[in-house]
Amino acid sequence: MLIPWNSLDNPSLQTQRHAWATVLFAWPAVAVCEWSLWCSCSTPELARQVCFWHPLLHQTALARPGAFSLLLLILLFLQWRLLQHDWSWPRGRVIPRMFLQSVCLGLLPACVAWLIASSGSEFPVATENGLRLESLSISGGDNLAMFFPARALTLMCQCIGAGVFEEVAFRLVLLSLLSGMAVMCGCSRRMGLLLAVLGSSAVFSLAHDPGMCRAGSLIQFGEVVWQQMFSASGGWLIYRFVAGCYLASIALHWGLGVAVGTHICFNATLALF
Numbered sequence: 001m002l003i004p005w006n007s008l009d010n011p012s013l014q015t016q017r018h019a020w021a022t023v024l025f026a027w028p029a030v031a032v033c034e035w036s037l038w039c040s041c042s043t044p045e046l047a048r049q050v051c052f053w054h055p056l057l058h059q060t061a062l063a064r065p066g067a068f069s070l071l072l073l074i075l076l077f078l079q080w081r082l083l084q085h086d087w088s089w090p091r092g093r094v095i096p097r098m099f100l101q102s103v104c105l106g107l108l109p110a111c112v113a114w115l116i117a118s119s120g121s122e123f124p125v126a127t128e129n130g131l132r133l134e135s136l137s138i139s140g141g142d143n144l145a146m147f148f149p150a151r152a153l154t155l156m157c158q159c160i161g162a163g164v165f166e167e168v169a170f171r172l173v174l175l176s177l178l179s180g181m182a183v184m185c186g187c188s189r190r191m192g193l194l195l196a197v198l199g200s201s202a203v204f205s206l207a208h209d210p211g212m213c214r215a216g217s218l219i220q221f222g223e224v225v226w227q228q229m230f231s232a233s234g235g236w237l238i239y240r241f242v243a244g245c246y247l248a249s250i251a252l253h254w255g256l257g258v259a260v261g262t263h264i265c266f267n268a269t270l271a272l273f
Contacts, residue, residue: 016094017255023073025098025257029160029264030072075172101258105250106265109243113270116239155271163264166204170244171251171259175200193252201244208240 015021178199182192251259 013254016098016257021094021098022255022257025095026164026260029164029260032157032160033164072168075168098255098258098261101254102261102265105254105258106262107269109246110266110269113239113266116236156268159267159271160264162267163260163262167247167251167256167260167263170200170204170207171248172256174203175248175251197245197248197252201241201248204244204247205237205240 016025175196179192179196182195183189187195247259247263250262
């Protein structure tokens with residue numbers, strides 16, 4: 001992240017929060033996203049669904065193959081410079097440990113979502129401004145279509161793309177900016193991080209709501225938020241907010257790479273079950 005984390009913890013956590021550890025762990029997922037962009041000449045819909053949770057992002061230069069990878073490298077380089085880390089290669093079994101942490105941390109919210117959905121609630125996956133995991137159903141739907149090669153490939157890219165792009169957008173960029181702004185306004189570092197976690201999680205929750213993109217003004221936006229809070233889907237609005245806080249806490253404590261892996265594991269678990 002661009003704002004320094006707590007440095008008073010064990011060396012293993014400091015190692016896996018290092019920029020190199022993030023690159024080594026998350027780069028296979030980034031490579032899958034870049035591969036889907038290179039294939040966008042024949043399947044533009046795949047690239048749109050995989051890489052950009054908001055249609056406006058697809059109209060930017062980030063839609064070009066290689067642009068997002070370059071941006072991620074620049075952000076991680078800035079992180080390394082601001083944190084004044086040494087540029088040494090991480091030692092020890094850092095990557096296997098990060099993988100195990102991602103699986104364990106990703107299964108927990110997936111189980112909670114499954115329990116909520118099994119009570120009869122509908123999980124809002126088909127959004128107008130987000131990824132469309134059409135075969136994702138945790139309330140008894142038929143997911144056999146995902147086992148066909150083409151569908152399985154699309155679903156895999158969607159799960160990975162959401163984990164990578166949303167963690168970079170909401171945790172690496174937004175969380176860092178909000179924390180920095182809070183500190184500049186006179187808040188302590190700890191209070192700034194707390195406000196940044198809450199603020200970025202609120203944006204994360206609202207960005208996944210299908211009604212937000214239909215709001216043409218601030219008044220309409222407020223009406224949508226108010227209606228969602230006191231409607232049947234209001235529980236999912238709160239769930240996504242808690243999930244945002246959960247992922248932000250993971251990024252702060254275990255590092256951005258583990259947050260990306262947790263998000264991917266969560267998406268993949270729901271897609272399978």
